[in-house]
Each structure stands twice: as C-alpha cells, then as structure tokens.
Amino acid sequence: MSGVTPELQHRVEQWYYREARLLDGRQYETWLALCDPTIRYIVPARGNPLVDNKQQGTEAMISVERELEGVDSDRLPIRDETLPHLMMRMQRAYKPNSWSENPPARTRRIVGNVEIVEATEAQLSVLSNFHLHYARPGSATFFYAGQRRDVLHTRDDHGDYRILRREVVLDMSEIEFPTVGIFF
Amino acid sequence: MALRARDIVNHDATLIGRKAWTDPHIYELEKRGIFAKSWLFLAHESQLPNPGDFVQAYMCETPVIVVRGADREIHANINSCTHRGLPVCRADHGNATKFVCPYHNWTYSVEGELLAIPQEKHLQSKADKGPLGLKPVPRVESWNGMYFGSFDPEIEPLDAYLGDQRWYLDAFFQRFPSGVEFVGSPQRWIINANWKLPVENQIGDVNHGPFLHSAVIPPEANREVFELGRSAVTIPGHGATFRLMPEGTPVEHVAWGFEGMSALLAPEIHDYLREIHAHAEERVGPIRARMKGLTYGVFPNLSFLWSNTAFKVSHPRGPGRVEYWCWSVVPADAPDEFKKILRGNHTTLFGPGGIIEQEDSEAWSQQYVGSRIDFADDRPYYYGLGLGEEKFHPDLPGLVSVTANEFYARHFFLRWRDALEKVED
Numbered sequence: 133m134s135g136v137t138p139e140l141q142h143r144v145e146q147w148y149y150r151e152a153r154l155l156d157g158r159q160y161e162t163w164l165a166l167c168d169p170t171i172r173y174i175v176p177a178r179g180n181p182l183v184d185n186k187q188q189g190t191e192a193m194i195s196v197e198r199e200l201e202g203v204d205s206d207r208l209p210i211r212d213e214t215l216p217h218l219m220m221r222m223q224r225a226y227k228p229n230s231w232s233e234n235p236p237a238r239t240r241r242i243v244g245n246v247e248i249v250e251a252t253e254a255q256l257s258v259l260s261n262f263h264l265h266y267a268r269p270g271s272a273t274f275f276y277a278g279q280r281r282d283v284l285h286t287r288d289d290h291g292d293y294r295i296l297r298r299e300v301v302l303d304m305s306e307i308e309f310p311t312v313g314i315f316f
Numbered sequence: 317m318a319l320r321a322r323d324i325v326n327h328d329a330t331l332i333g334r335k336a337w338t339d340p341h342i343y344e345l346e347k348r349g350i351f352a353k354s355w356l357f358l359a360h361e362s363q364l365p366n367p368g369d370f371v372q373a374y375m376c377e378t379p380v381i382v383v384r385g386a387d388r389e390i391h392a393n394i395n396s397c398t399h400r401g402l403p404v405c406r407a408d409h410g411n412a413t414k415f416v417c418p419y420h421n422w423t424y425s426v427e428g429e430l431l432a433i434p435q436e437k438h439l440q441s442k443a444d445k446g447p448l449g450l451k452p453v454p455r456v457e458s459w460n461g462m463y464f465g466s467f468d469p470e471i472e473p474l475d476a477y478l479g480d481q482r483w484y485l486d487a488f489f490q491r492f493p494s495g496v497e498f499v500g501s502p503q504r505w506i507i508n509a510n511w512k513l514p515v516e517n518q519i520g521d522v523n524h525g526p527f528l529h530s531a532v533i534p535p536e537a538n539r540e541v542f543e544l545g546r547s548a549v550t551i552p553g554h555g556a557t558f559r560l561m562p563e564g565t566p567v568e569h570v571a572w573g574f575e576g577m578s579a580l581l582a583p584e585i586h587d588y589l590r591e592i593h594a595h596a597e598e599r600v601g602p603i604r605a606r607m608k609g610l611t612y613g614v615f616p617n618l619s620f621l622w623s624n625t626a627f628k629v630s631h632p633r634g635p636g637r638v639e640y641w642c643w644s645v646v647p648a649d650a651p652d653e654f655k656k657i658l659r660g661n662h663t664t665l666f667g668p669g670g671i672i673e674q675e676d677s678e679a680w681s682q683q684y685v686g687s688r689i690d691f692a693d694d695r696p697y698y699y700g701l702g703l704g705e706e707k708f709h710p711d712l713p714g715l716v717s718v719t720a721n722e723f724y725a726r727h728f729f730l731r732w733r734d735a736l737e738k739v740e741d
Contacts, residue, residue, distance in 0.1 A: 175669060179501055182410030202659075206652060207500030208644050211669040212660055216581055220532070220664075221671055230531040232678035271681065306639075308506045310681070311674040 136248045143291035144284075145246050148260060152241040155315050160222040163315065167215060168285050168294040175211040175300045175312060176200040196301065203299060210302075210312055221313065232311065238267040239314070255296070256284040262316065266309070274309050278302040278316065321345070321736035329726035329733070330700035336729075337510040337687040342736070343635040349739035350616050350732065351376035352467045355477050357618040357629055358382045358392055358453075361461040362497035362648065368411045368426055371501070374631045374639070375465055380453060381405050381415070382463065385427040390458065392465045393428035393450035404450065409501055415450075424450055460489045461496075480550035480713035481614060487558075487604035488622055491596050494649035498627070499659050502641035505668040509680035510687070511617060511632035512732075514640055517676060518621060518628065519555035519613030520547045520724030528675050532665075541719060545610065549706070550714035552727035553615030557719055558622070559608040560712075567593045570608050576624060576661025585654045592647065603711045613724075615731065626662040636684050640677075642667045699725050 154163040167173075179201045187193035202209025211217075224230045242263045250257035264276040283297040300316040318341050324333035335342060356375045359382045363371050370383040372395065379395040381404075395403045397417035404415040404424055414431065415424045423432040428450035436442055453465040457474035459482065464474055471477070478485070489495055507514075517524070522545060526538035544559040561570050568586075571593035579585055597605040609622025619628040625646065631639040644659040666673040686692075702721025709716040717723055 177501065177503060180406065180408045182407035182412065201500055205500075206655065208503065208659060209663060210503060210667065211663055212656070213664060214581065217577065217664050217671075220577075224531050224671060227531040230675070231528060232674045271678075306504060306506050307668045309668070310507075310677055312669045313671060313674050 135251050140251065141246070141248065144248060144256065144258060144293070147284075147291055147293050148243045148246055152243050152262075156239050156241055158225070158236060160225055160315065164215075164218060164222050166293070166295055167218060168296045169215055171215050171218070171295055172297050173211065173213045173218060173295075173300075174203055174209060174298070175302065175316070176203045176209050177207070178302060178304065179207075200301065210307075218315070221315070232268075235269045237314075238265075238269075240265045254286055256282075256286060256293070258282045258284060264314075264316065266314070268310060271310060276302065276304075276309065276316070280316065318741070320740060321733045324696075325729045325733040326696070328703070329729040330698070330703060331696040332699050332729055333696040334687040334689070334693055336732075337512065337684060338635050340635055343632070345736045345739055346632070346732075347376055349735040349737075351632070353471065353735065353738075354468075354616050355455075355457070355464040355466050355471065355474050356616075357614070357627070358456070358463045358465050359390075360496075360498040360627075360643075360645075361390075361458070361463065363409070364390065366411065368413055369409075370405065370412055370426065371409045372405065372407075373465075374629075374641075375453065375467065376632055378467075379403060380465065381450075382465075383412075383426045385425075387427070390456055390463050391427045392453035392456050392463075394453070396451070397422055398430065398448045398450065399433075428452055460485065478551075478614065479554075481554040481556065481612075483604075483713050484548065484550070484556035484558075484612060485620070487600050487607045488609060488620070490599045491604075492592060492647040492649065493595070493599070494647070496645045497648045499644040499646055499655065502629075502643045503663075503667045505640045505642070505677075506633070507638050507640055507677050507680055508636055509638050509677070509684045510635055511630045511638045513680045513683055514628070514630040514638060514676070515613055515617050515619060516725050516728065517680070518611040518619035519553075519728055520549075520557050520611070520719065520722070522547075522557045522610045523720045524679070528679055529672055531675075532672050541610070544608075545719040546709075546712065546716055547706075547719045547721060547724055548709075548712055548714045548716045549724050549727050551615075553613075553731040555613045555724040555728070556714075557610040557612070557724075559610065560603075561606045561608055563606065565606065570606060571596075576658070577664050578657050578660030582657045585657055588650065588654055610719075613728075615728070621662075621666060624662045624666050625658065626666055636688075638680075699729065 178199050181198050201207040243260050245261040247259045260280050266274045279301040281299040284293040285296045324336045358373045359371050364384040367384055367386050370381055373380045373382050380392050381395045382392050385391050395405055397404050399422045400419050402417050402419050404417045412426055421434045430445040430448040454469040455466040459474055525533055546560050548556045567590050571589045612620040617630040627643045629641045633639050644662040646655040646658045665671050699722050705721050706715040706717035706723045
C-alpha cells in the first residue's frame, strides 16, 4: 500500500523476526511484553460450510472468510483470549508439572509474506504467513501452517510495536496436532 | 485363538488387561457389541431449529446426517449414496433442500428418500426407488433436546437407557429458565489414543486433577474436590461427579460459571449468573441446587464436562485413534454477549487449544503407547482403588462414593465385558 516506505517494511519485518526468535527460544515472558494489555488473541475454527449456490461463479463462493467460525460470530472458535489467558499459558510453561511440555517442544517458526495493509501513525495492520515446526520429545513432529492477521500499536518511530489484536488462521483440515494452545 | 473379554477384565474388574486398549479383534467386538447396541449421541435440538437444517454426526465410525425434515421431525440417515457409496453431504452443517451425490447425481430428500436417478431419462426401465433411500438409523429418540440414535431396532427406550442419570443431567439442564443451547459446530480433534480413556476420564476420574493438572488447577480447587466431591453411578457405564456444597454456601461459590476463567474476568455477567442461581432451587430442588458439577459420562462415549460446560463425544477410529468432538453449551436465554463470554469457559481450558486438556491428551496418547508394551501383558492395570466403599445415599440416586474410588470405571468395564461376551464367537 502507499505510505509504506522500505524503512517501515524493514522495521516491521525485523520486529517479526525478533518475535519469532523469542518464541522459539521459549522466552515467553519477554514475548508477552510485546502484547498490549488490551490484546485480543483469536484462533477461529475452520469449518466446512455448505456452498451457497447463489454465489456460483464468484470468488465469494470459496472465500476463506466463510470457513472461519467464532471470530465475531456466535459460533465456536478454537480460542478467543485476552492478556490474562496468555499470561496463564506463559506461567504454565515455566512449571515442571506441565506434563505435555516436559520435556518442552522444540519449535522453529519461519515468518514471511509480511504485508502491511494499513498504516496510520498509531497503528499498523499487518498480514504474515508462518510455517511452524513442532517436535515433541517422546511423541512426534508436527507442522503447522497459517496466516496471522495482526493489528500492531506503534509506540515510537524506532520499531517498537505492541500486538493489539492477533487472529491466527490455521490451514489444517482436521486438528491432528497434540495442541493448538501454543503461541503462534 | 482370539482374545476373549473375560481374559481382559477379571471377575470384579479390578484388573484390566492392556489389550483392552490396543487389540484390533477386541475393537471389532466393541463395534458389534457396544456401538451397534447402544444409544449414541447425535445432536442437540438448538443446532437444528428449522426444516432443512442439518449437522453431520458419527455413530462410532459411521457418518450420519442429522436433519430436521419438512415434517419438523429429526431424521438420521447414513451419509452414503445407495448407488456407489459416496457421501451425499460434504458440509458439516447448513440448511439444505436436498442431498445430491456428486458421482451420478442421485438425489435425495433431506429426510432421505431417493427422489431422482438422472440416468433413467435414457433408459426404458425404472428402478424401484422405495428401498433405495439413504439407509436410516433405525431408532432416533430425544430427551431434553438431546437426540440419540441407535443401530439396534430392539433397544430399550432412551428414557430407560438413561435411567436415573437423567436426575443428574437435569441438575444442569433444568437449572436455566430456558434450558441450554449448543454453540456452533463441535471442535474436532484427532488424538492418537484409545476411545475409552477420554470416556473414563469423564465418567468419574476427576481424581487425576490434582496430579496431572497441578500446573494449572489451584490447590484450593483441588481441596474442594477432595472434601466435597462425590462420584455417583446410577446404571453401570454412566457416571456423575460433582461437589455437594454445604447448605448456606454463598451463591458465588456454587453458581454455575463462576469458576470458569472467562466469568471471573467478566464481572458484567455475575448478576445474570447470580439471578439464575437464586432461583435454581425452584427448578431443580434443594439438593441439586447445591450441586457444583464436575464431569459426567453416558455409556458408551458421551461425556459432559459440567465444570467447563462442554459436551464431548469420543468417536473411535480404530484401537489407537480417536476423533474427539467438543461442543460448548450456554444458557439459551443469555444475551449474545454473555454467550460469547461463557463459551470461553470451555475454549480456554479444554478442547484442542485448552490449557488444561493439553495435559489430558498427552496422558491419553502416552497410555496408548504404554498399553502396546507386549512384554507387560502379564501386568494388567490396577482398577481396585476403593473396592466396595461405594454406598447408597439418602439424597442422591445410585451408588455414591468419594471421587478417589474407581468404582465408576469397574462398573464401566463390567458392562463392557458383558457386552463383548454377547457377540463373541
């Protein structure tokens, strides 16, 4: 979009790389400081709705949006959370008796396709894609793919951002992962 | 020689062999002896308000379309074309006027009758369409808006099958002035585990809470379960666990929803929940008004997690794989904004993204790994905790005990053993 300078694009990408490094490094407490106190963190469910025959021949018939359930609808999301929920997940990760993460999973995130779709002085709307490799000792290896739809709060001109809203669109057909309770 | 159920479950079900969880022959017996002979949960009426509304369901591994017909009745048919077997419905919910097979466009009414065979236009003879409708589930009955189906035409009525379990379920259903509704589609989660362990977990095994979940569940909540927790078995295979709060307990400590994280974070819904509780006694009586629910099970694979307001079905997919479906339930008369808050009592803590249930799914998967250790087949699992300590209770139906007593699981496995023996060669 216009108004996105190469410098801004670079700052935002660097910020996402740092965020991925914190999460892969299990520095969840440091990562949590990147979340605004009013954050809304949503993982919609991915349904298989009936095709609307009236939409034949249009992009709308097969749009991704019709498959997402529970974001602002009255249906059921996978997760719909605020900062206290995320803090609970962070605190759990640092306890020896969080058995499904003992030993902890090894993750590696590749974040790409960073696209700033809207930029004002106060906020950025940013889309990005991720591939997430998740290896749980004693179990198996899993591969998550998806899109993050973020609203970032701009705190200054030096690339210090806070996440106001994150919507995680997962590309699974069935949930065959041991958990979708991780930080995407 | 094929393994027999009696070799796996001993006389009083205090010992359960590891093969109960892993053996392919035993799994085939479960399909014939249990899933073909039981009432299996299909859908709640709130999911199907209008004619043509449908949802997909499973009865064990069998895909079923549950639909409200033009006659306003609920119909359940196997989702497989009678011509070549393809599913005639691919969406997981919606409103339809007919179902059409993609292969040759055989067309069925939503109630399941075969309406059209397009190829017939070019043929002189016509097939008799009467017997070519979708195969119906022979018995469909409902209780409190919960629809169940059975493959057994001779099965006892659903009311008798549920028996006194209805008394415990009503403690929840009747608590709300307008009943409850199911929120959207279930979360569907595939876990590498045997279907019976999620079931056992909910029939009565709240006793794993202080141990497996000690990273999340606070000690005072666990103390409440130890001190006030009760486990009840009305009919073997069903179970109910709850805390029976002392008389005079303040509303905030009993009322449904307060213990859920979302409700704690949303003070605006407290008055609504208080109001429900203030009149609960009028609807469910003094004993059940003091019940603070934990987990329930209905034989064979329906669970109700009252504490976090979710119904679940553990659909088998072979001995080592389960498709676990979880629905959030909310009071039907709650304002939409409150429903969105209350659904979080389930999604944050349970289901595939749940902070608590990620430990459970790990335990269920690892139990399957342990059950496959051939060299330990001579060491059946010990199910003898609290043997004989369950007693009849003056105010509560069925046999009642503390939650550490594993009688709920012994009763389940005795019923399981008897059901398998009926279909053994």
